[in-house]
Amino acid sequence: MLFLDITDTDFDRQFSAILNRSEETSAQVLETVRGIITDVRTRGDEALIDYTNRFDRLNLTDAAGLEIGRQEVEAAVAAVPAEDLAALKLAVERVARFHEKQKSQTWLSTEEPDILLGQKVTPLDRVGIYVPGGKASYPSSVIMNAVPARVAGVREIIMVCPTPGGEINPAVLAAAHLSGVHRIFRVGGAQAVAALACGTATIPRVDKVTGPGNIYVATAKQLVFGQVGIDMIAGPSEILVINDGTGTPAHIAADLLSQAEHDELASSILITTDRSFGEAVAAEVEYQLGQLSRESIARASWEKFGAIIVAGSLEEAAAFSNRIAPEHLELAVADPFGLLPRITNAGAIFMGHWTPEAAGDYLAGPNHTLPTGGTARFFSPLSVDDFVKKSSIISFSEQGLKRLGNDIVRIAGLEGLEAHGKSVGIRLGLG
Amino acid sequence: MLFLDITDTDFDRQFSAILNRSEETSAQVLETVRGIITDVRTRGDEALIDYTNRFDRLNLTDAAGLEIGRQEVEAAVAAVPAEDLAALKLAVERVARFHEKQKSQTWLSTEEPDILLGQKVTPLDRVGIYVPGGKASYPSSVIMNAVPARVAGVREIIMVCPTPGGEINPAVLAAAHLSGVHRIFRVGGAQAVAALACGTATIPRVDKVTGPGNIYVATAKQLVFGQVGIDMIAGPSEILVINDGTGTPAHIAADLLSQAEHDELASSILITTDRSFGEAVAAEVEYQLGQLSRESIARASWEKFGAIIVAGSLEEAAAFSNRIAPEHLELAVADPFGLLPRITNAGAIFMGHWTPEAAGDYLAGPNHTLPTGGTARFFSPLSVDDFVKKSSIISFSEQGLKRLGNDIVRIAGLEGLEAHGKSVGIRLGLG
Numbered sequence: 001m002l003f004l005d006i007t008d009t010d011f012d013r014q015f016s017a018i019l020n021r022s023e024e025t026s027a028q029v030l031e032t033v034r035g036i037i038t039d040v041r042t043r044g045d046e047a048l049i050d051y052t053n054r055f056d057r058l059n060l061t062d063a064a065g066l067e068i069g070r071q072e073v074e075a076a077v078a079a080v081p082a083e084d085l086a087a088l089k090l091a092v093e094r095v096a097r098f099h100e101k102q103k104s105q106t107w108l109s110t111e112e113p114d115i116l117l118g119q120k121v122t123p124l125d126r127v128g129i130y131v132p133g134g135k136a137s138y139p140s141s142v143i144m145n146a147v148p149a150r151v152a153g154v155r156e157i158i159m160v161c162p163t164p165g166g167e168i169n170p171a172v173l174a175a176a177h178l179s180g181v182h183r184i185f186r187v188g189g190a191q192a193v194a195a196l197a198c199g200t201a202t203i204p205r206v207d208k209v210t211g212p213g214n215i216y217v218a219t220a221k222q223l224v225f226g227q228v229g230i231d232m233i234a235g236p237s238e239i240l241v242i243n244d245g246t247g248t249p250a251h252i253a254a255d256l257l258s259q260a261e262h263d264e265l266a267s268s269i270l271i272t273t274d275r276s277f278g279e280a281v282a283a284e285v286e287y288q289l290g291q292l293s294r295e296s297i298a299r300a301s302w303e304k305f306g307a308i309i310v311a312g313s314l315e316e317a318a319a320f321s322n323r324i325a326p327e328h329l330e331l332a333v334a335d336p337f338g339l340l341p342r343i344t345n346a347g348a349i350f351m352g353h354w355t356p357e358a359a360g361d362y363l364a365g366p367n368h369t370l371p372t373g374g375t376a377r378f379f380s381p382l383s384v385d386d387f388v389k390k391s392s393i394i395s396f397s398e399q400g401l402k403r404l405g406n407d408i409v410r411i412a413g414l415e416g417l418e419a420h421g422k423s424v425g426i427r428l429g430l431g
Numbered sequence: 432m433l434f435l436d437i438t439d440t441d442f443d444r445q446f447s448a449i450l451n452r453s454e455e456t457s458a459q460v461l462e463t464v465r466g467i468i469t470d471v472r473t474r475g476d477e478a479l480i481d482y483t484n485r486f487d488r489l490n491l492t493d494a495a496g497l498e499i500g501r502q503e504v505e506a507a508v509a510a511v512p513a514e515d516l517a518a519l520k521l522a523v524e525r526v527a528r529f530h531e532k533q534k535s536q537t538w539l540s541t542e543e544p545d546i547l548l549g550q551k552v553t554p555l556d557r558v559g560i561y562v563p564g565g566k567a568s569y570p571s572s573v574i575m576n577a578v579p580a581r582v583a584g585v586r587e588i589i590m591v592c593p594t595p596g597g598e599i600n601p602a603v604l605a606a607a608h609l610s611g612v613h614r615i616f617r618v619g620g621a622q623a624v625a626a627l628a629c630g631t632a633t634i635p636r637v638d639k640v641t642g643p644g645n646i647y648v649a650t651a652k653q654l655v656f657g658q659v660g661i662d663m664i665a666g667p668s669e670i671l672v673i674n675d676g677t678g679t680p681a682h683i684a685a686d687l688l689s690q691a692e693h694d695e696l697a698s699s700i701l702i703t704t705d706r707s708f709g710e711a712v713a714a715e716v717e718y719q720l721g722q723l724s725r726e727s728i729a730r731a732s733w734e735k736f737g738a739i740i741v742a743g744s745l746e747e748a749a750a751f752s753n754r755i756a757p758e759h760l761e762l763a764v765a766d767p768f769g770l771l772p773r774i775t776n777a778g779a780i781f782m783g784h785w786t787p788e789a790a791g792d793y794l795a796g797p798n799h800t801l802p803t804g805g806t807a808r809f810f811s812p813l814s815v816d817d818f819v820k821k822s823s824i825i826s827f828s829e830q831g832l833k834r835l836g837n838d839i840v841r842i843a844g845l846e847g848l849e850a851h852g853k854s855v856g857i858r859l860g861l862g
């Protein structure tokens with residue numbers, strides 16, 4: 001763990017290891033994934049069965065075995081304890097309620113005579129949701145991807161999830177059921193993304209692929225982008241806490257560790273204007289680490305990518321935070337709303353001392369799919385906007401075309417696009 | 432040109448050449464572009480100067496020569512005829528007015544006691560606009576990319592534009608000036624995209640790269656996606672006209688040709704419920720082709736990728752159009768607003784007989800940067816949304832955390848993320 005003063009002369013150099021911790025896609029990964037995509041596009045289900053049997057150690061013999069049927073889903077729902085199911089239901093409801101507020105409407109501007117202009121909002125027809133398998137197979141990931149799609153009005157939501165050794169978390173299937181997923185396939189990796197993007201005889205082609213995944217999944221999403229939409233490229237996760245010396249060091253320490261336990265590449269950073277508060281948090285992290293079941297992961301993350309930084313002012317802390325563009329930002333200060341206008345880059349902002357990051361991970365309502373690794377500079381949280389697209393509406397009357405026709409023809413001429421001008425001229429009897 | 436009935440038994444097979452006309456990125460292009468990006472990331476300005484001198488036949492010796500300075504821009508503005516400048520000014524004003532309507536506000540939901548939830552909207556800090564050089568260097572491209580960025584509140588707009596043989600269209604520089612571009616660099620190709628994404632000593636790193644380009648530019652945008660934002664992957668352009676037998680065949684023919692003159696890969700399609708109208712349009716296209724200065728391009732496009740299709744009903748025509756998801760869709764029918772609800776996939780929709788596509792290309796107001804090649808299934812026109820990002824706002828009071836705390840801890844437990852639960856438990860004195 002780094003303990004730095006923001007005015008240290010070699011601050012940038014020391015801090016750079018944390019900023020540059022994301023895996024770069026090697027030429028080899030790129031080539032492997034490109035090969036898998038081509039194979040799935042060419043051989044379809046056959047390729048999908050081969051990869052799935054090989055990577056997930058299954059013995060599928062026909063494509064029908066790729067789908068997880070209704071009975072299997074119902075059995076999973078029945079296997080989840082009632083209280084867990086109730087918590088998942090609450091999450092689905094709250095996430096749906098928040099995302100309802102993101103819906104935008106088709107509009108038409110009628111302020112100008114003779115020319116109507118507007119924007120039509122239409123849900124995507126079919127989307128694919130990638131859900132990782134194995135240990136990081138989280139029901140909350142299903143909810144956070146499927147519910148916004150459902151709220152947007154997507155007609156068909158397809159979920160893919162690898163089942164290494166044939167296993168799948170029943171809570172994941174239950175979450176899919178509660179969230180409105182229509183069909184589920186037991187495929188993962190680059191091959192699953194390729195199947196969704198290209199379509200096979202069994203897996204229908206979708207319009208957009210969302211959801212987290214490893215470097216192969218991320219690279220596949222990047223390569224099919226343009227053929228289908230994708231949400232964002234996810235990297236390692238991070239939390240940054242801004243503190244002004246108020247609050248309880250043990251609470252902040254717990255928040256930093258909730259990020260660190262995710263994986264060894266996760267980064268947890270505190271920036272405080274109060275050095276002694278920072279020191280108290282450092283001591284608390286050490287103490288609490290010893291009590292965690294996932295201690296080894298959290299400790300590795302904290303030692304390599306943890307940092308406590310002392311800043312001269314909250315303004316300085318906010319400027320630093322904007323440079324990092326953290327996925328999760330806690331404003332653990334006395335007046336978080338006072339600080340909010342200074343925050344320009346962050347995935348989600350957790351306000352004050354009673355809003356730990358975990359409050360937003362499951363059921364506050366906002367999406368937990370957030371831009372990582374500094375991409376909050378330009379990416380937004382997953383939202384209903386990701387599951388709709390827009391079309392411009394342009395409607396001229398004869399009078400409208402007459403009013404603007406000469407200028408249209410002039411610009412067409414300036415660009416050397418004569419036929420553009422003629423399509424106006426022929427209507428107006430020009431030229 | 433294909434003249435088909437939508438009920439023809441081999442309609443799909445015959446039509447597939449048009450659907451699959453986009454260039455696929457070869458492994459070789461991918462590798463070349465990947466090499467250029469790595470080179471620019473490593474050698475910075477030096478690599479940029481090398482590529483620019485080589486590809487654009489310049490003799491730059493230092494990085495300062497990469498920038499097009501204020502004097503050069505002012506000279507260009509002075510060189511553009513007053514009437515052209517006035518038309519460009521009108522376009523800037525109208526495009527700005529339309530895009531103002533797309534701005535969304537930061538919101539905070541206060542309907543629930545103890546828990547505030549919301550979404551903060553923040554402009555991107557710095558964006559890069561790619562403008563092609565040579566013959567397809569259009570002032571309207573500058574306007575359509577820069578104005579939405581300016582309306583969104585982007586602090587710095589950087590434009591890159593190759594100058595093959597040292598030449599640049601003065602109208603392009605004038606459009607940049609009128610649209611609020613802050614700095615302009617004479618670089619193009621994959622190297623320009625790489626410079627914007629990684630930053631060099633001379634060209635500042637941006638948060639997002641937008642704008643059209645050839646296959647090298649498109650591939651570079653795809654590969655830097657995730658490091659920076661990008662708008663969309665542009666492919667060959669197309670127009671689809673739906674007609675019900677009303678209107679004037681010569682007008683529709685002119686509209687089809689305004690698309691065909693763009694490039695040989697462009698596709699112009701008419702689908703009409705009136706066979707004789709379709710035949711009249713076919714004859715008009717032949718007649719008008721002979722009058723075009725860009726006849727050879729338009730004829731090649733029309734012969735290879737033009738089509739006239741006879742449909743049994745407008746419903747059938749709309750369903751076909753949704754399958755194509757055209758970039759430009761003209762509803763050249765008596766009641767275009769009646770047909771609008773059936774249109775689910777289209778970049779821009781041109782309503783009725785007095786709205787030729789060209790009316791939307793320059794100055795109606797909506798953006799002309801539209802999803803091509805069927806990507807209107809999931810992409811939207813370039814908009815102010817492309818130049819802002821959102822951050823979730825989550826604010827719990829002690830009471831709020833108490834109310835939801837147990838469910839948060841339960842889901843954390845279900846996912847095996849103990850430290851997540853502890854960050855809540857430690858505040859509430861649980862466990």
